[in-house]
Amino acid sequence: MKVKRFFAPDMRQAMKLVRDEFGSDAAILSNNKVAGGVEIVTAVDYDSSILRQSSDNIAGQDQDALTDSLADALAKAKDVIDNASERQDLSIEDAFQSKTKISAHKSNAEAMMGALGGKAHNVSVESATMKAMQSEIQGLRELLKEQMQDSMAERKPVEAMVQKRLRRLGISKVFAQKVLAALDLEENIDFSSAWDKAVGQLQGNVLTTSSDIVDQGGIIALLGPTGVGKTSTIGKLAARYVLKYGPENLALVTTDCYRVAAYEQLRTIGRILGVPVRVVDDKHPLEDTLRALKSKNLVLIDTAGLSAQDPNMTEQFKLLKSTSARIKKYIVLSATSQGQVLQAAYDAYQSQGLNGCVITKLDESVSAGEVLSLIADNRLPLAYVADGQKIPDDLRAADARHLVYQALELLEQQEAGHATD
CATH class of the missing domain: 1.10.8 (Helicase, Ruva Protein; domain 3)
Known part of the structure; x- marks a missing residue:
């Protein structure tokens, strides 16, 4: 095994050093007060030859012996968890040691199960029994995990x-x-x-863009999965620009050739605002389209909404890279999406060199923490927040403080609702 000493001013900092280096698999061999603080001696990586030897020995055992060995390993694991459960003053050090013992007993049991599987032609063991043992071992680990959390909550x-x-x-x-x-x-x-x-x-x-991207001008593309509100956001941004600067120096472009409704919606917006709308397809490449619009101060590109599994997504990415023009890319994220859905969308589009994001449908969400967590954890600058259908009123420039407090308001509404149930 690997043994190492840690020194720190107090136990809390010492345990943090242990967790940072070895995670939760370290066993605490000793802890002592020393001049200037505490000393902890830890160990990881128990000798795997013991397990290999156990596996080799299993080859010569009969079914009853194997079953007894499995039961013994499981019983030892259960004894550890029972002892931990009975203690009300379980320390972090004790919890780490208990978890390490559980892992060791689990490894022994799994080694025996592997040997049994390899001798399937000689030894017949009911698969249901195996599954039951595996399930119980997992249950013991989960119980210990809860014990550790409870102990830390007390501390x-x-x-x-x-x-x-x-x-x-x-x-x-x-x-x-x-x-x-x-x-x-x-x-x-x-x-x-x-x-x-x-x-x-x-x-x-929560990072925010330095200024209103509409005021900056240039070529801006909105990316994201279908249904997150890209086209509606394009309409709000276009109206925002027209109200400030007029329609003469604005153009709208769509690369979405998969949905007829997408173009129709964008064309309706263009007709109302009095700005041209162009469609990129096989006959009208993006490079040529943008070259024809180079006199415009602002060009807004509405891209196709595709899932990460859609093979057409690669084609969309190639399309955006096919032009020499500099395109600023912003991913549109719906506040109504689950955390895993948001992360999947971000993972799918981050390779495109995102300049920031737009959060939509905040008015429809019951929680804003998931999207807040994603943009903060990934250091993704926030450009706008959309919280309604009104164009352009329900689109606001990013404000980190306001977004956090909106998330808190939604949390308080949830808590108030639970309190009245």
Whole structure:
């Protein structure tokens, strides 16, 4: 195994050093007070030859012996978890050691199961029994996980409360942990003060574009999955520009050849505003279209809404790269989407060199934490927030403080609704 010593001013910082280097798989061999703080001795990577030897020995055992060995490994794991469950003062060090023991017993059991599988022609073991044992081992691990969380909640109740509320807000587990790590909360801080600090951290992590992208001009393309509101946002941006500067120096372009309705909607917007609308297709390449519109101060491109699995997405990306013109790309994200859906959309489009994002449908969402978490965690600048159907009224330039407080208002509405149930 690998053994290492850690020194720190106090136990909390020492355990953080252990977690940062070894994660949760380290076993605490000893901890002592020393001059200037504490010393922890840890170990990881138990000798795998023991498990290999166990597996080799299994080859000569009969069915009853194998079953007994499996039962013994499972019983040892259960003893560890039972002992941990009975203790009310379970420390972080104890929890780490218990988890390591569970992992070791689980590895022994899995090695035996593997050997049984390899001798299927000699040893007959009911698959249902195997599955039951695997399920019980997993259940024991989950129980220990809950014990560790409960123990940490007892040791750091305010931090646990802040983390819980961040999760209710919709903030991802990973980003919530980053926020908590940045807070560096004092031991005697109250929840209200800690929560105010967390809100400040959220605001500080939301980047915004330096100025209104409509005022900057140029060629702007909106990207994103279908149904997130790209065409509606194009209409709002176009109306915003026309109200400020008139229609003469604006043009609209669509690369969406997959939906007839998309072009019709954009053409209706163009007719109302009095600006030209161009369609990019096989006969009208993007390069030629943009060259013909080079006299315009602002060109807004509405792209096709495609999922990451759609083979046409690659063609859309090639199309945007086919022109020599500099195109600023903004992904449109719907506040009504689940966190995993938002992350999948971001992963699909980030390769295009995104300049920022637009959040839509905030008025339809019951939680804004998911989209807030994604843009903050990925350092994706926010350009606009859309929260209604009115053109151009329901489109606002990005404001990190306002977005966070909108997310908090939605959380409070949820909490108030639960309180009246």
